Amino acid sequence: MNKDATELSRRQFLYRLGQLGAGAGASLLATQSLAVNIANQNDNHNHSDQLTKDDLPTTITANNPPVAPNSSCILPTIETRLFASSNVGSNDTRNQLALERLACAGFKIDNPKIVDRQYLRFAGTDIQRASDLQNIATGAIATPKLLMGVRGGYGAMRILPLIDWQTLGRLMTERGTILTGFSDVTAIQCALLAQGQMSSLAAPMLYSEFGKTMPNEVSCRQFVEALTNPNLSIEITSADLTSKRLPAILAKDENQSLTGTIWGGNLSVVSALAGSPYLPRIDGGIVFLEDVGEQTYRIERMLYDLYLAGVFKNQQAIVFGSITGQGEDSYDARYDVAKVVRQLHELTGLPIYNGMSFGHIAQKHSFPLGARCQISPNALGGYQLSFADYPIVEASAMNVAGLWQGS
Incomplete structure:
Protein backbone atom coordinates (compact mmCIF):
# COMPACT_ATOMS: atom_id res chain seq x y z
CA MET A 1 0.00 0.00 0.00
CA ASN A 2 1.48 3.38 -0.96
CA LYS A 3 2.00 6.31 1.36
CA ASP A 4 -0.84 8.37 -0.13
CA ALA A 5 -3.28 5.57 0.58
CA THR A 6 -2.27 5.13 4.21
CA GLU A 7 -1.53 8.66 5.48
CA LEU A 8 -4.35 11.06 6.27
CA SER A 9 -4.48 14.50 7.79
CA ARG A 10 -5.97 14.53 11.28
CA ARG A 11 -9.12 16.21 9.95
CA GLN A 12 -9.49 13.50 7.28
CA PHE A 13 -8.73 10.86 9.87
CA LEU A 14 -11.48 12.03 12.22
CA TYR A 15 -13.92 12.30 9.31
CA ARG A 16 -13.14 8.80 8.04
CA LEU A 17 -13.63 7.32 11.50
CA GLY A 18 -17.00 9.06 11.73
CA GLN A 19 -17.98 7.65 8.35
CA LEU A 20 -17.06 4.14 9.53
CA GLY A 21 -19.71 4.34 12.24
CA ALA A 22 -19.78 4.17 16.01
CA GLY A 23 -18.11 0.78 16.28
CA ALA A 24 -14.94 1.77 14.50
CA GLY A 25 -15.08 5.40 15.55
CA ALA A 26 -15.29 4.52 19.23
CA SER A 27 -11.57 3.98 19.36
CA LEU A 28 -11.08 7.72 18.94
CA LEU A 29 -12.88 9.62 21.67
CA ALA A 30 -10.90 12.84 21.70
CA THR A 31 -11.07 16.05 19.68
CA GLN A 32 -8.30 18.10 18.14
CA SER A 33 -8.27 20.39 21.17
CA LEU A 34 -7.43 17.64 23.67
CA ALA A 35 -3.68 18.04 23.44
CA VAL A 36 -4.03 21.76 24.07
CA ASN A 37 -6.36 21.14 27.02
CA ILE A 38 -4.07 18.66 28.67
CA ALA A 39 -1.02 20.84 28.13
CA ASN A 40 -2.78 23.63 30.01
CA GLN A 41 -3.99 21.38 32.82
CA ASN A 42 -2.13 21.06 36.10
CA ASP A 43 -2.09 17.27 36.25
CA ASN A 44 -0.82 16.17 39.65
CA HIS A 45 0.30 12.83 38.24
CA ASN A 46 2.49 14.57 35.68
CA HIS A 47 3.95 17.31 37.84
CA SER A 48 4.46 15.60 41.19
CA ASP A 49 8.07 15.10 42.21
CA GLN A 50 7.22 11.92 44.13
CA LEU A 51 7.97 8.63 42.45
CA THR A 52 5.14 6.10 42.62
CA LYS A 53 4.51 2.54 41.52
CA ASP A 54 2.61 3.84 38.51
CA ASP A 55 3.54 7.29 37.25
CA LEU A 56 6.58 9.47 36.89
CA PRO A 57 6.94 13.23 36.59
CA THR A 58 6.70 14.38 32.99
CA THR A 59 9.77 16.45 32.37
CA ILE A 60 11.23 17.88 29.18
CA THR A 61 14.96 17.28 29.02
CA ALA A 62 17.69 17.77 26.45
CA ASN A 63 17.15 14.14 25.45
CA ASN A 64 13.42 14.58 25.01
CA PRO A 65 12.74 18.01 23.43
CA PRO A 66 9.27 19.24 22.51
CA VAL A 67 8.12 17.73 19.23
CA ALA A 68 6.06 19.33 16.50
CA PRO A 69 2.42 18.24 16.21
CA ASN A 70 1.93 15.20 14.03
CA SER A 71 -0.17 16.12 11.00
CA SER A 72 -0.91 12.60 9.72
CA CYS A 73 -2.52 9.45 11.07
CA ILE A 74 -3.27 6.04 9.64
CA LEU A 75 -6.54 4.16 9.88
CA PRO A 76 -6.31 1.91 12.94
CA THR A 77 -6.26 -1.77 12.00
CA ILE A 78 -4.48 -3.54 14.90
CA GLU A 79 -7.28 -5.28 16.82
CA THR A 80 -6.78 -4.04 20.37
CA ARG A 81 -8.59 -4.41 23.64
CA LEU A 82 -7.78 -2.65 26.90
CA PHE A 83 -7.67 -4.33 30.27
CA ALA A 84 -7.82 -2.30 33.48
CA SER A 85 -6.59 -4.62 36.22
CA SER A 86 -5.47 -2.10 38.80
CA ASN A 87 -5.88 1.60 39.64
CA VAL A 88 -8.44 3.85 38.00
CA GLY A 89 -7.10 6.39 35.51
CA SER A 90 -8.74 9.36 37.20
CA ASN A 91 -7.94 12.10 34.67
CA ASP A 92 -10.47 11.87 31.84
CA THR A 93 -8.63 14.29 29.56
CA ARG A 94 -5.47 12.25 29.90
CA ASN A 95 -7.38 9.06 29.07
CA GLN A 96 -8.92 10.60 25.97
CA LEU A 97 -5.60 11.95 24.71
CA ALA A 98 -4.05 8.49 25.10
CA LEU A 99 -6.92 6.93 23.12
CA GLU A 100 -6.49 9.51 20.38
CA ARG A 101 -2.76 8.89 20.12
CA LEU A 102 -3.14 5.12 20.02
CA ALA A 103 -5.77 5.34 17.28
CA CYS A 104 -3.51 7.65 15.29
CA ALA A 105 -0.68 5.16 15.70
CA GLY A 106 -2.75 2.31 14.25
CA PHE A 107 -4.43 0.62 17.24
CA LYS A 108 -8.14 -0.08 16.74
CA ILE A 109 -9.40 -0.12 20.33
CA ASP A 110 -12.66 -2.03 20.67
CA ASN A 111 -13.49 -1.13 24.29
CA PRO A 112 -12.46 2.50 24.93
CA LYS A 113 -15.23 3.07 27.51
CA ILE A 114 -13.32 0.87 29.91
CA VAL A 115 -11.39 3.96 31.02
CA ASP A 116 -14.58 5.40 32.55
CA ARG A 117 -15.01 2.63 35.13
CA GLN A 118 -14.30 3.16 38.81
CA TYR A 119 -14.93 1.31 42.07
CA LEU A 120 -13.17 2.77 45.10
CA ARG A 121 -9.54 3.20 44.00
CA PHE A 122 -9.84 0.56 41.29
CA ALA A 123 -10.75 0.66 37.61
CA GLY A 124 -13.98 -1.20 38.32
CA THR A 125 -15.11 -4.00 40.63
CA ASP A 126 -13.12 -7.20 40.82
CA ILE A 127 -15.64 -8.90 38.52
CA GLN A 128 -15.50 -6.05 36.00
CA ARG A 129 -11.71 -6.00 35.93
CA ALA A 130 -11.44 -9.78 35.69
CA SER A 131 -14.01 -9.81 32.86
CA ASP A 132 -11.61 -7.81 30.67
CA LEU A 133 -9.62 -11.03 30.31
CA GLN A 134 -12.06 -13.75 31.37
CA ASN A 135 -14.55 -12.84 28.61
CA ILE A 136 -11.81 -13.70 26.12
CA ALA A 137 -11.14 -17.02 27.87
CA THR A 138 -14.83 -17.98 27.69
CA GLY A 139 -15.15 -16.98 24.04
CA ALA A 140 -17.66 -14.22 24.80
CA ILE A 141 -15.22 -11.80 23.15
CA ALA A 142 -12.98 -12.62 20.20
CA THR A 143 -9.29 -12.84 21.01
CA PRO A 144 -7.61 -9.58 19.88
CA LYS A 145 -4.10 -9.13 18.54
CA LEU A 146 -3.15 -6.79 21.39
CA LEU A 147 -4.20 -6.58 25.03
CA MET A 148 -2.97 -3.28 26.48
CA GLY A 149 -2.90 -2.48 30.18
CA VAL A 150 -4.46 0.86 31.14
CA ARG A 151 -2.58 1.56 34.35
CA GLY A 152 -0.66 -0.03 37.22
CA GLY A 153 -0.80 0.86 40.91
CA TYR A 154 -2.56 -1.89 42.87
CA GLY A 155 -5.41 -4.34 42.41
CA ALA A 156 -4.34 -7.00 39.91
CA MET A 157 -3.71 -9.65 42.59
CA ARG A 158 -7.38 -9.47 43.63
CA ILE A 159 -8.58 -10.80 40.28
CA LEU A 160 -6.07 -13.61 39.65
CA PRO A 161 -8.39 -16.43 40.91
CA LEU A 162 -11.24 -15.16 38.72
CA ILE A 163 -9.53 -15.88 35.37
CA ASP A 164 -9.07 -19.14 33.48
CA TRP A 165 -5.41 -18.55 32.66
CA GLN A 166 -4.88 -21.89 30.95
CA THR A 167 -7.61 -21.27 28.38
CA LEU A 168 -6.68 -17.63 28.00
CA GLY A 169 -3.06 -18.58 27.33
CA ARG A 170 -4.08 -21.17 24.75
CA LEU A 171 -6.30 -18.73 22.88
CA MET A 172 -3.62 -16.05 22.96
CA THR A 173 -1.05 -18.51 21.64
CA GLU A 174 -3.33 -19.50 18.77
CA ARG A 175 -3.99 -15.84 17.87
CA GLY A 176 -0.45 -14.62 18.50
CA THR A 177 -1.80 -12.09 21.01
CA ILE A 178 0.53 -9.68 22.79
CA LEU A 179 -0.35 -8.53 26.33
CA THR A 180 1.46 -5.35 27.38
CA GLY A 181 2.08 -3.61 30.68
CA PHE A 182 4.33 -3.44 33.74
CA SER A 183 4.27 -2.37 37.41
CA ASP A 184 1.18 -3.95 39.03
CA VAL A 185 0.40 -5.69 35.72
CA THR A 186 3.34 -7.94 36.64
CA ALA A 187 0.76 -10.06 38.52
CA ILE A 188 -1.19 -10.58 35.28
CA GLN A 189 1.97 -11.37 33.32
CA CYS A 190 3.24 -13.87 35.90
CA ALA A 191 -0.12 -15.68 36.11
CA LEU A 192 -0.38 -15.81 32.32
CA LEU A 193 3.08 -17.37 32.05
CA ALA A 194 2.74 -19.70 35.06
CA GLN A 195 -0.65 -21.16 34.15
CA GLY A 196 -1.16 -20.22 30.51
CA GLN A 197 2.43 -20.74 29.24
CA MET A 198 2.09 -17.48 27.29
CA SER A 199 4.56 -14.64 26.95
CA SER A 200 3.79 -10.93 27.34
CA LEU A 201 5.53 -7.61 26.79
CA ALA A 202 7.03 -5.43 29.52
CA ALA A 203 6.00 -2.07 28.09
CA PRO A 204 4.40 1.34 28.73
CA MET A 205 0.65 1.56 29.37
CA LEU A 206 -2.20 3.70 28.10
CA TYR A 207 -2.69 6.13 30.98
CA SER A 208 0.80 5.95 32.42
CA GLU A 209 2.66 6.87 29.23
CA PHE A 210 0.52 7.70 26.22
CA GLY A 211 -1.70 10.10 28.14
CA LYS A 212 1.18 12.27 29.33
CA THR A 213 1.46 15.85 28.15
CA MET A 214 4.75 14.80 26.56
CA PRO A 215 5.27 11.05 26.18
CA ASN A 216 8.90 10.03 26.03
CA GLU A 217 9.80 9.57 22.36
CA VAL A 218 12.48 6.98 23.04
CA SER A 219 10.05 4.90 25.13
CA CYS A 220 7.46 5.12 22.34
CA ARG A 221 9.94 4.11 19.64
CA GLN A 222 11.26 1.22 21.73
CA PHE A 223 7.68 0.08 22.41
CA VAL A 224 7.07 -0.18 18.67
CA GLU A 225 10.46 -1.85 18.15
CA ALA A 226 9.57 -4.56 20.67
CA LEU A 227 6.13 -5.00 19.09
CA THR A 228 7.43 -5.40 15.55
CA ASN A 229 10.96 -6.86 15.70
CA PRO A 230 11.13 -10.67 16.00
Whole structure:
Protein backbone atom coordinates (compact mmCIF):
# COMPACT_ATOMS: atom_id res chain seq x y z
CA MET A 1 0.00 0.00 0.00
CA ASN A 2 1.48 3.38 -0.96
CA LYS A 3 2.00 6.31 1.36
CA ASP A 4 -0.84 8.37 -0.13
CA ALA A 5 -3.28 5.57 0.58
CA THR A 6 -2.27 5.13 4.21
CA GLU A 7 -1.53 8.66 5.48
CA LEU A 8 -4.35 11.06 6.27
CA SER A 9 -4.48 14.50 7.79
CA ARG A 10 -5.97 14.53 11.28
CA ARG A 11 -9.12 16.21 9.95
CA GLN A 12 -9.49 13.50 7.28
CA PHE A 13 -8.73 10.86 9.87
CA LEU A 14 -11.48 12.03 12.22
CA TYR A 15 -13.92 12.30 9.31
CA ARG A 16 -13.14 8.80 8.04
CA LEU A 17 -13.63 7.32 11.50
CA GLY A 18 -17.00 9.06 11.73
CA GLN A 19 -17.98 7.65 8.35
CA LEU A 20 -17.06 4.14 9.53
CA GLY A 21 -19.71 4.34 12.24
CA ALA A 22 -19.78 4.17 16.01
CA GLY A 23 -18.11 0.78 16.28
CA ALA A 24 -14.94 1.77 14.50
CA GLY A 25 -15.08 5.40 15.55
CA ALA A 26 -15.29 4.52 19.23
CA SER A 27 -11.57 3.98 19.36
CA LEU A 28 -11.08 7.72 18.94
CA LEU A 29 -12.88 9.62 21.67
CA ALA A 30 -10.90 12.84 21.70
CA THR A 31 -11.07 16.05 19.68
CA GLN A 32 -8.30 18.10 18.14
CA SER A 33 -8.27 20.39 21.17
CA LEU A 34 -7.43 17.64 23.67
CA ALA A 35 -3.68 18.04 23.44
CA VAL A 36 -4.03 21.76 24.07
CA ASN A 37 -6.36 21.14 27.02
CA ILE A 38 -4.07 18.66 28.67
CA ALA A 39 -1.02 20.84 28.13
CA ASN A 40 -2.78 23.63 30.01
CA GLN A 41 -3.99 21.38 32.82
CA ASN A 42 -2.13 21.06 36.10
CA ASP A 43 -2.09 17.27 36.25
CA ASN A 44 -0.82 16.17 39.65
CA HIS A 45 0.30 12.83 38.24
CA ASN A 46 2.49 14.57 35.68
CA HIS A 47 3.95 17.31 37.84
CA SER A 48 4.46 15.60 41.19
CA ASP A 49 8.07 15.10 42.21
CA GLN A 50 7.22 11.92 44.13
CA LEU A 51 7.97 8.63 42.45
CA THR A 52 5.14 6.10 42.62
CA LYS A 53 4.51 2.54 41.52
CA ASP A 54 2.61 3.84 38.51
CA ASP A 55 3.54 7.29 37.25
CA LEU A 56 6.58 9.47 36.89
CA PRO A 57 6.94 13.23 36.59
CA THR A 58 6.70 14.38 32.99
CA THR A 59 9.77 16.45 32.37
CA ILE A 60 11.23 17.88 29.18
CA THR A 61 14.96 17.28 29.02
CA ALA A 62 17.69 17.77 26.45
CA ASN A 63 17.15 14.14 25.45
CA ASN A 64 13.42 14.58 25.01
CA PRO A 65 12.74 18.01 23.43
CA PRO A 66 9.27 19.24 22.51
CA VAL A 67 8.12 17.73 19.23
CA ALA A 68 6.06 19.33 16.50
CA PRO A 69 2.42 18.24 16.21
CA ASN A 70 1.93 15.20 14.03
CA SER A 71 -0.17 16.12 11.00
CA SER A 72 -0.91 12.60 9.72
CA CYS A 73 -2.52 9.45 11.07
CA ILE A 74 -3.27 6.04 9.64
CA LEU A 75 -6.54 4.16 9.88
CA PRO A 76 -6.31 1.91 12.94
CA THR A 77 -6.26 -1.77 12.00
CA ILE A 78 -4.48 -3.54 14.90
CA GLU A 79 -7.28 -5.28 16.82
CA THR A 80 -6.78 -4.04 20.37
CA ARG A 81 -8.59 -4.41 23.64
CA LEU A 82 -7.78 -2.65 26.90
CA PHE A 83 -7.67 -4.33 30.27
CA ALA A 84 -7.82 -2.30 33.48
CA SER A 85 -6.59 -4.62 36.22
CA SER A 86 -5.47 -2.10 38.80
CA ASN A 87 -5.88 1.60 39.64
CA VAL A 88 -8.44 3.85 38.00
CA GLY A 89 -7.10 6.39 35.51
CA SER A 90 -8.74 9.36 37.20
CA ASN A 91 -7.94 12.10 34.67
CA ASP A 92 -10.47 11.87 31.84
CA THR A 93 -8.63 14.29 29.56
CA ARG A 94 -5.47 12.25 29.90
CA ASN A 95 -7.38 9.06 29.07
CA GLN A 96 -8.92 10.60 25.97
CA LEU A 97 -5.60 11.95 24.71
CA ALA A 98 -4.05 8.49 25.10
CA LEU A 99 -6.92 6.93 23.12
CA GLU A 100 -6.49 9.51 20.38
CA ARG A 101 -2.76 8.89 20.12
CA LEU A 102 -3.14 5.12 20.02
CA ALA A 103 -5.77 5.34 17.28
CA CYS A 104 -3.51 7.65 15.29
CA ALA A 105 -0.68 5.16 15.70
CA GLY A 106 -2.75 2.31 14.25
CA PHE A 107 -4.43 0.62 17.24
CA LYS A 108 -8.14 -0.08 16.74
CA ILE A 109 -9.40 -0.12 20.33
CA ASP A 110 -12.66 -2.03 20.67
CA ASN A 111 -13.49 -1.13 24.29
CA PRO A 112 -12.46 2.50 24.93
CA LYS A 113 -15.23 3.07 27.51
CA ILE A 114 -13.32 0.87 29.91
CA VAL A 115 -11.39 3.96 31.02
CA ASP A 116 -14.58 5.40 32.55
CA ARG A 117 -15.01 2.63 35.13
CA GLN A 118 -14.30 3.16 38.81
CA TYR A 119 -14.93 1.31 42.07
CA LEU A 120 -13.17 2.77 45.10
CA ARG A 121 -9.54 3.20 44.00
CA PHE A 122 -9.84 0.56 41.29
CA ALA A 123 -10.75 0.66 37.61
CA GLY A 124 -13.98 -1.20 38.32
CA THR A 125 -15.11 -4.00 40.63
CA ASP A 126 -13.12 -7.20 40.82
CA ILE A 127 -15.64 -8.90 38.52
CA GLN A 128 -15.50 -6.05 36.00
CA ARG A 129 -11.71 -6.00 35.93
CA ALA A 130 -11.44 -9.78 35.69
CA SER A 131 -14.01 -9.81 32.86
CA ASP A 132 -11.61 -7.81 30.67
CA LEU A 133 -9.62 -11.03 30.31
CA GLN A 134 -12.06 -13.75 31.37
CA ASN A 135 -14.55 -12.84 28.61
CA ILE A 136 -11.81 -13.70 26.12
CA ALA A 137 -11.14 -17.02 27.87
CA THR A 138 -14.83 -17.98 27.69
CA GLY A 139 -15.15 -16.98 24.04
CA ALA A 140 -17.66 -14.22 24.80
CA ILE A 141 -15.22 -11.80 23.15
CA ALA A 142 -12.98 -12.62 20.20
CA THR A 143 -9.29 -12.84 21.01
CA PRO A 144 -7.61 -9.58 19.88
CA LYS A 145 -4.10 -9.13 18.54
CA LEU A 146 -3.15 -6.79 21.39
CA LEU A 147 -4.20 -6.58 25.03
CA MET A 148 -2.97 -3.28 26.48
CA GLY A 149 -2.90 -2.48 30.18
CA VAL A 150 -4.46 0.86 31.14
CA ARG A 151 -2.58 1.56 34.35
CA GLY A 152 -0.66 -0.03 37.22
CA GLY A 153 -0.80 0.86 40.91
CA TYR A 154 -2.56 -1.89 42.87
CA GLY A 155 -5.41 -4.34 42.41
CA ALA A 156 -4.34 -7.00 39.91
CA MET A 157 -3.71 -9.65 42.59
CA ARG A 158 -7.38 -9.47 43.63
CA ILE A 159 -8.58 -10.80 40.28
CA LEU A 160 -6.07 -13.61 39.65
CA PRO A 161 -8.39 -16.43 40.91
CA LEU A 162 -11.24 -15.16 38.72
CA ILE A 163 -9.53 -15.88 35.37
CA ASP A 164 -9.07 -19.14 33.48
CA TRP A 165 -5.41 -18.55 32.66
CA GLN A 166 -4.88 -21.89 30.95
CA THR A 167 -7.61 -21.27 28.38
CA LEU A 168 -6.68 -17.63 28.00
CA GLY A 169 -3.06 -18.58 27.33
CA ARG A 170 -4.08 -21.17 24.75
CA LEU A 171 -6.30 -18.73 22.88
CA MET A 172 -3.62 -16.05 22.96
CA THR A 173 -1.05 -18.51 21.64
CA GLU A 174 -3.33 -19.50 18.77
CA ARG A 175 -3.99 -15.84 17.87
CA GLY A 176 -0.45 -14.62 18.50
CA THR A 177 -1.80 -12.09 21.01
CA ILE A 178 0.53 -9.68 22.79
CA LEU A 179 -0.35 -8.53 26.33
CA THR A 180 1.46 -5.35 27.38
CA GLY A 181 2.08 -3.61 30.68
CA PHE A 182 4.33 -3.44 33.74
CA SER A 183 4.27 -2.37 37.41
CA ASP A 184 1.18 -3.95 39.03
CA VAL A 185 0.40 -5.69 35.72
CA THR A 186 3.34 -7.94 36.64
CA ALA A 187 0.76 -10.06 38.52
CA ILE A 188 -1.19 -10.58 35.28
CA GLN A 189 1.97 -11.37 33.32
CA CYS A 190 3.24 -13.87 35.90
CA ALA A 191 -0.12 -15.68 36.11
CA LEU A 192 -0.38 -15.81 32.32
CA LEU A 193 3.08 -17.37 32.05
CA ALA A 194 2.74 -19.70 35.06
CA GLN A 195 -0.65 -21.16 34.15
CA GLY A 196 -1.16 -20.22 30.51
CA GLN A 197 2.43 -20.74 29.24
CA MET A 198 2.09 -17.48 27.29
CA SER A 199 4.56 -14.64 26.95
CA SER A 200 3.79 -10.93 27.34
CA LEU A 201 5.53 -7.61 26.79
CA ALA A 202 7.03 -5.43 29.52
CA ALA A 203 6.00 -2.07 28.09
CA PRO A 204 4.40 1.34 28.73
CA MET A 205 0.65 1.56 29.37
CA LEU A 206 -2.20 3.70 28.10
CA TYR A 207 -2.69 6.13 30.98
CA SER A 208 0.80 5.95 32.42
CA GLU A 209 2.66 6.87 29.23
CA PHE A 210 0.52 7.70 26.22
CA GLY A 211 -1.70 10.10 28.14
CA LYS A 212 1.18 12.27 29.33
CA THR A 213 1.46 15.85 28.15
CA MET A 214 4.75 14.80 26.56
CA PRO A 215 5.27 11.05 26.18
CA ASN A 216 8.90 10.03 26.03
CA GLU A 217 9.80 9.57 22.36
CA VAL A 218 12.48 6.98 23.04
CA SER A 219 10.05 4.90 25.13
CA CYS A 220 7.46 5.12 22.34
CA ARG A 221 9.94 4.11 19.64
CA GLN A 222 11.26 1.22 21.73
CA PHE A 223 7.68 0.08 22.41
CA VAL A 224 7.07 -0.18 18.67
CA GLU A 225 10.46 -1.85 18.15
CA ALA A 226 9.57 -4.56 20.67
CA LEU A 227 6.13 -5.00 19.09
CA THR A 228 7.43 -5.40 15.55
CA ASN A 229 10.96 -6.86 15.70
CA PRO A 230 11.13 -10.67 16.00
CA ASN A 231 14.83 -10.45 16.88
CA LEU A 232 14.90 -7.67 19.47
CA SER A 233 18.20 -6.89 21.17
CA ILE A 234 19.08 -4.39 23.90
CA GLU A 235 22.59 -3.18 24.75
CA ILE A 236 23.45 -2.28 28.35
CA THR A 237 26.70 -0.45 29.05
CA SER A 238 26.30 0.70 32.65
CA ALA A 239 24.80 -0.44 35.95
CA ASP A 240 23.72 3.11 36.85
CA LEU A 241 19.97 2.47 36.63
CA THR A 242 20.35 -0.15 39.36
CA SER A 243 23.22 1.44 41.30
CA LYS A 244 26.21 3.57 40.38
CA ARG A 245 28.23 1.49 42.82
CA LEU A 246 27.78 -1.76 40.94
CA PRO A 247 29.43 -3.23 37.85
CA ALA A 248 27.19 -4.04 34.91
CA ILE A 249 28.05 -7.73 35.32
CA LEU A 250 28.53 -9.27 38.76
CA ALA A 251 29.76 -12.79 38.08
CA LYS A 252 32.67 -15.15 38.59
CA ASP A 253 33.03 -15.39 34.82
CA GLU A 254 32.09 -12.09 33.19
CA ASN A 255 32.71 -13.54 29.72
CA GLN A 256 30.09 -16.27 29.90
CA SER A 257 26.95 -16.28 27.77
CA LEU A 258 23.70 -17.94 28.79
CA THR A 259 20.26 -18.60 27.32
CA GLY A 260 16.95 -19.16 29.09
CA THR A 261 13.38 -17.93 29.50
CA ILE A 262 13.28 -14.44 31.01
CA TRP A 263 10.47 -13.78 33.47
CA GLY A 264 9.56 -11.54 36.40
CA GLY A 265 8.79 -7.84 36.60
CA ASN A 266 8.12 -5.54 39.54
CA LEU A 267 9.91 -6.88 42.63
CA SER A 268 7.11 -5.96 45.05
CA VAL A 269 4.58 -7.90 43.00
CA VAL A 270 6.83 -10.89 42.27
CA SER A 271 7.69 -11.30 45.95
CA ALA A 272 4.00 -11.03 46.91
CA LEU A 273 3.26 -13.98 44.59
CA ALA A 274 5.87 -16.25 46.23
CA GLY A 275 4.25 -19.53 47.27
CA SER A 276 1.22 -18.99 45.05
CA PRO A 277 0.29 -20.91 41.88
CA TYR A 278 0.61 -17.65 39.93
CA LEU A 279 4.40 -17.39 40.17
CA PRO A 280 6.20 -19.08 37.25
CA ARG A 281 8.37 -22.11 37.98
CA ILE A 282 10.86 -22.12 35.13
CA ASP A 283 13.92 -24.36 35.15
CA GLY A 284 16.98 -22.57 33.82
CA GLY A 285 15.17 -19.22 33.82
CA ILE A 286 16.46 -15.68 33.95
CA VAL A 287 14.75 -13.56 36.62
CA PHE A 288 14.14 -9.88 35.84
CA LEU A 289 13.36 -7.46 38.70
CA GLU A 290 12.80 -3.71 39.06
CA ASP A 291 11.17 -1.43 41.62
CA VAL A 292 10.60 2.15 42.72
CA GLY A 293 10.07 3.99 45.99
CA GLU A 294 11.14 1.15 48.31
CA GLN A 295 13.61 1.57 51.18
CA THR A 296 16.79 -0.46 50.86
CA TYR A 297 15.88 -2.83 53.69
CA ARG A 298 12.51 -3.51 52.06
CA ILE A 299 14.21 -4.33 48.75
CA GLU A 300 16.46 -6.81 50.55
CA ARG A 301 13.55 -8.27 52.52
CA MET A 302 11.60 -8.93 49.31
CA LEU A 303 14.65 -10.55 47.73
CA TYR A 304 15.03 -12.72 50.83
CA ASP A 305 11.34 -13.66 50.51
CA LEU A 306 12.12 -15.02 47.04
CA TYR A 307 15.37 -16.65 48.17
CA LEU A 308 13.81 -18.40 51.17
CA ALA A 309 10.88 -19.55 49.02
CA GLY A 310 13.34 -21.25 46.68
CA VAL A 311 12.50 -19.03 43.72
CA PHE A 312 16.12 -18.54 42.71
CA LYS A 313 16.84 -22.27 42.66
CA ASN A 314 17.44 -23.68 39.18
CA GLN A 315 17.71 -20.18 37.73
CA GLN A 316 20.66 -19.17 35.58
CA ALA A 317 20.88 -15.46 36.35
CA ILE A 318 19.18 -12.39 37.79
CA VAL A 319 18.77 -9.18 35.80
CA PHE A 320 18.06 -5.94 37.63
CA GLY A 321 16.33 -3.06 35.91
CA SER A 322 15.96 0.36 37.48
CA ILE A 323 15.85 0.59 41.27
CA THR A 324 14.82 4.17 41.92
CA GLY A 325 13.58 6.43 44.69
CA GLN A 326 14.78 4.21 47.55
CA GLY A 327 16.41 7.03 49.52
CA GLU A 328 19.20 6.74 52.08
CA ASP A 329 19.08 4.39 55.06
CA SER A 330 18.75 6.47 58.23
CA TYR A 331 20.76 3.95 60.28
CA ASP A 332 23.77 3.71 58.00
CA ALA A 333 24.12 5.29 54.55
CA ARG A 334 26.56 2.55 53.53
CA TYR A 335 23.65 0.08 53.49
CA ASP A 336 22.45 0.68 49.96
CA VAL A 337 21.22 -1.16 46.87
CA ALA A 338 24.76 -2.10 45.88
CA LYS A 339 25.23 -3.87 49.23
CA VAL A 340 21.90 -5.63 48.80
CA VAL A 341 22.70 -6.87 45.30
CA ARG A 342 26.16 -8.10 46.35
CA GLN A 343 24.58 -9.94 49.27
CA LEU A 344 22.13 -11.61 46.88
CA HIS A 345 25.01 -12.62 44.63
CA GLU A 346 26.74 -14.30 47.60
CA LEU A 347 23.53 -16.03 48.70
CA THR A 348 22.54 -17.44 45.33
CA GLY A 349 25.87 -17.78 43.56
CA LEU A 350 24.10 -16.58 40.42
CA PRO A 351 25.52 -14.07 37.94
CA ILE A 352 23.72 -10.76 38.28
CA TYR A 353 23.32 -8.27 35.42
CA ASN A 354 22.59 -4.69 36.43
CA GLY A 355 21.30 -1.54 34.76
CA MET A 356 18.70 -3.03 32.39
CA SER A 357 16.89 -0.04 30.87
CA PHE A 358 13.39 -0.81 32.09
CA GLY A 359 11.27 0.04 35.10
CA HIS A 360 9.67 3.12 36.64
CA ILE A 361 11.78 5.49 34.59
CA ALA A 362 10.84 7.99 31.91
CA GLN A 363 12.94 6.36 29.16
CA LYS A 364 12.61 2.59 28.90
CA HIS A 365 13.16 -0.24 26.45
CA SER A 366 10.21 -2.62 26.13
CA PHE A 367 11.01 -6.34 25.94
CA PRO A 368 9.21 -9.72 26.03
CA LEU A 369 8.71 -11.67 29.25
CA GLY A 370 8.31 -15.43 28.94
CA ALA A 371 10.42 -15.46 25.77
CA ARG A 372 13.82 -16.95 25.06
CA CYS A 373 16.62 -14.58 26.06
CA GLN A 374 20.34 -14.81 25.44
CA ILE A 375 22.67 -12.70 27.59
CA SER A 376 26.21 -12.16 26.41
CA PRO A 377 28.97 -9.67 27.25
CA ASN A 378 29.51 -6.83 24.79
CA ALA A 379 32.59 -4.87 23.80
CA LEU A 380 31.55 -1.87 25.91
CA GLY A 381 32.03 -3.51 29.28
CA GLY A 382 28.34 -4.33 29.58
CA TYR A 383 26.07 -6.95 28.10
CA GLN A 384 23.52 -7.58 25.39
CA LEU A 385 20.09 -9.18 25.74
CA SER A 386 18.75 -10.86 22.59
CA PHE A 387 15.17 -12.14 22.47
CA ALA A 388 13.37 -14.76 20.35
CA ASP A 389 10.15 -16.78 20.15
CA TYR A 390 7.45 -14.21 20.86
CA PRO A 391 4.55 -12.81 18.79
CA ILE A 392 4.84 -9.54 16.90
CA VAL A 393 2.75 -6.99 14.96
CA GLU A 394 3.42 -6.05 11.34
CA ALA A 395 5.40 -2.80 11.29
CA SER A 396 3.40 -1.53 8.28
CA ALA A 397 0.29 -1.36 10.49
CA MET A 398 1.83 1.23 12.79
CA ASN A 399 2.51 4.97 12.72
CA VAL A 400 5.01 5.37 15.55
CA ALA A 401 4.89 9.20 15.61
CA GLY A 402 1.21 9.05 16.50
CA LEU A 403 2.14 7.89 20.00
CA TRP A 404 3.49 11.32 20.96
CA GLN A 405 1.54 13.52 18.53
CA GLY A 406 0.19 16.92 19.55
CA SER A 407 -2.96 18.69 18.46
